[in-house]
Amino acid sequence: MDSAPADVPIAIGGQLDPATVLGGYRHGAFPMPAATAADVEVNHALYEESVESGRTVVLDSPLPDPYALVWWSPDPRPVIPYGGLTKARSLMKLLRNRLRWTTTTNQDFARVLAECRRDRLPEWLTTELCACMIELNRQGWAHSVEVWEDDELVGGAIGIGTGEVFVLDTCFHRRSNASKVALLDMEHRLAGAGVTLLDVEWDSERSRRLGAGPLPRHEFLAALARGSDPVRLADGVEPVRRLGYLRTPG
Structure with a gap:
């Protein structure tokens, strides 16, 4: 295969x-x-x-x-080295000085998934696949990050982690930059979890803007083979302001 x-x-x-x-x-x-x-x-x-x-x-x-x-199983695989998610200077400034959003993890996984599914074509997030993802969240494999403006859900991201690899599966936004914030928060909450690669699955202009580059499939599979435990995200309610001080390595 x-x-x-x-x-x-x-x-x-x-x-x-x-x-x-x-x-x-x-x-x-x-x-x-x-x-x-x-x-x-x-x-x-x-x-x-x-x-x-x-x-x-x-x-x-x-x-x-x-x-x-x-x-x-694309070859090569578009991946981002952990910590290498693009952190645009303009967004970092916005996070430090203007945005007053907060983030949480796994507080409303099903709702984030439904928002990611809404109006998306092709419709790959079918009812059956969503049911699988919700169960994988219950088991501790799949995770959500929620971005809140007061009590309103304005963005979020879904990911699945195993061993050294965390898949940035899907995201959504209802405010400008909210999906970018969700992905940054997800990466930040993986600190100390042993993740070395963020997998974005499909090569695209957007994935390259996020910092993804090609990795031969055999190397990607080797990284997967080095671990099989579920990956945990740090929990808690956090201000997005803290993300404004992150920097992409190099």
């Missing part, structure tokens, strides 16, 4: 349950379920050739059509 090229999924099929999803993350693969029948047909059109050639593995699956669930 490690030999699939970057532009095709590593596998199709399987099932969406907490154990399988966690197993995927622990082995460098993440699920992209199809939300509609039309999405399933698109997957057929895009990936049937890869399946027929053996580049994409077909997993045993209870699904009527295995193309309803696609697993990705």
